[in-house]
Amino acid sequence: MNQLHCITGLSTGGAEMALYRLLQGGLAHHQTAAVVSLTDDGTFGPRIRALGFNVYALRSRPDLSFPIAIAKFARIGRLFSPDLIQGWMYHGNLAACFAAMIARRPPVVVWNVRQSLYDLAAEKPTTRYVIQANRWLSSRPKAVLYNSTLSRGQHERLGFASARGMVIPNGFDLAAFAPDARRRRATRGAAGASDADIVIGHVARLHPMKDHACFLRSAVQLLNQRHDLLYVMIGRNVFPDHPALSGIIPPPLLRYFVFLGERADVADWMQGMDMFCQSSSSEAFPNVLAEAMASGLPCVATDVGDSADIIGKAGILVRPKDSHALALGIQAMLQKSAMERQAMGRAARLRIATHFGLNAVVERYRGLYQDLVSSR
Incomplete structure (x- = not known):
């Protein structure tokens, strides 16, 4: 054929x-x-x-x-x-x-x-x-x-x-997103993350429906309460001085962010994350959420498109277009122990393997x- x-x-x-x-x-x-x-x-x-x-x-x-x-x-x-x-x-x-x-x-x-x-x-x-x-x-x-x-x-x-x-x-190809200790060490080192840092990832091109501003506002809210977080952001045109994002992050907090731009090695960078966040205001089927779950990451996602069907009980869903709700969802994930987050990540990967x-x-x-x- x-x-x-x-x-x-x-x-x-x-x-x-x-x-x-x-x-x-x-x-x-x-x-x-x-x-x-x-x-x-x-x-x-x-x-x-x-x-x-x-x-x-x-x-x-x-x-x-x-x-x-x-x-x-x-x-x-x-x-x-x-x-x-x-x-x-x-x-x-x-x-x-x-x-x-x-x-x-x-x-x-x-x-x-x-x-x-x-x-x-x-x-x-x-x-x-x-x-x-x-x-x-x-x-x-x-x-x-x-x-x-x-x-x-x-x-x-x-x-x-x-x-x-x-x-x-x-x-999704589970082999491409398989957890890998070597890749984890390499990308965390490249991001400047210490062993004590909790790395929160976000991957999306700059587009209104991805709602980067909502994600950044939630990050600022949490960084005003704790300083063991490092935000790694990947995506075309995603930089703090872009007109759509300028002024959201106070200058003293910029050191808690790593902006990588568009990358072809997203699967590698996901290995260095401890959790993942999807902040979209609208979606159909958010690929990146499933990729993060396939990587074994516990996820916090906005309840848009088929996010609820993808994440099941293996993550946390929050209202879209609400930075406070997003911050609370991430905070709820942070309140879990490292072992609990890892167990949720394993459940997320199993869900992708089973259904997608x-x-x-x-x-x-x-x-x-x-x-x-x-x-x-």
């Missing part, structure tokens, strides 16, 4: 990581699958090529060049002759549909919706138009996949075809693809 995956872009993000992991996990042989990015190679293009897959970057922009990108994608489709086109994210879904419409041998089309949708009006105007176009065309694909039950419900209430919808959660293992998720995709192609 030839698979062609069409994604909006390949920069660092949850959808891009999910596609990479599926291909890495054996969803397809490199000779029978290819990836088309409507924009550029980003950070995942080279990584997918390293797996042996062809990656085509069409260099479109969010303007009138999008129809040109679709035409280019259609030409690639005719050359590749896919049995199935998998769209990823709203623009990728549209391109998958249009390419299939003009194909000589129409392939099966599957969509993948990767975000929550709390308020359509809050989206950028161009994004609203693309989401509406997805809604109008949502009966055309044979399946519309969501990575969270919340996202499916939100989109189907907007008008996405419910008969096509199904949820396949993200999958990569092999099981790859098999669900593979089985769906085979069923759809054989029944067309």
Whole structure:
């Protein structure tokens, strides 16, 4: 079966990581699958090529060049002759549909919706138009996949075809996030953490829905009470002098923070953490929460998207958009003994292994693809 995956872009993000992991996990042989990015190679293009897959970057922009990108994608489709086109994210879904419409041998089309949708009006105007176009065309694909039950419900209430919808959660490679004492020592040393420090981690690109400001305010609240905490923050554009974050951390408290920017070795840095915090104000399926749990970290997370389903009883959930509630949640975790936190971390890792293992998720995709192609 030839698979062609069409994604909006390949920069660092949850959808891009999910596609990479599926291909890495054996969803397809490199000779029978290819990836088309409507924009550029980003950070995942080279990584997918390293797996042996062809990656085509069409260099479109969010303007009138999008129809040109679709035409280019259609030409690639005719050359590749896919049995199935998998769209990823709203623009990728549209391109998958249009390419299939003009194909000589129409392939099966599957969509993948990767975000929550709390308020359509809050989206950028161009994004609203693309989401509406997805809604109008949502009966055309044979399946519309969501990575969270919340996202499916939100989109189907907007008008996405419910008969096509199904949820396949993200999958995680437990080996990649396995606890490792050597990596723990190395990253703690690089962060300047002492044995007595409790390292609290946060990983997210700077975006309003990640609510870094809420996290920083909760950190300042706790640092006014105790000084054995070290906050390690990873993410593109996440620095204390960024206009969105400037002035939140009082200068005397800056020494309790380590800002690492965007990193490709997040799994290593998670080994050096003692707990993890997700502060998002909205999410669908927060990958980073599951990655932290797979790393054996006790987690405090805001109750958004499918966070409650991911964390179960192996962590602490708090209200979103409430820095005081977040500080109280972290404080409750800090009040546990080190042995209790470690036991919670082991339970978190077991939960990811049981419910979100990569092999099981790859098999669900593979089985769906085979069923759809054989029944067309």
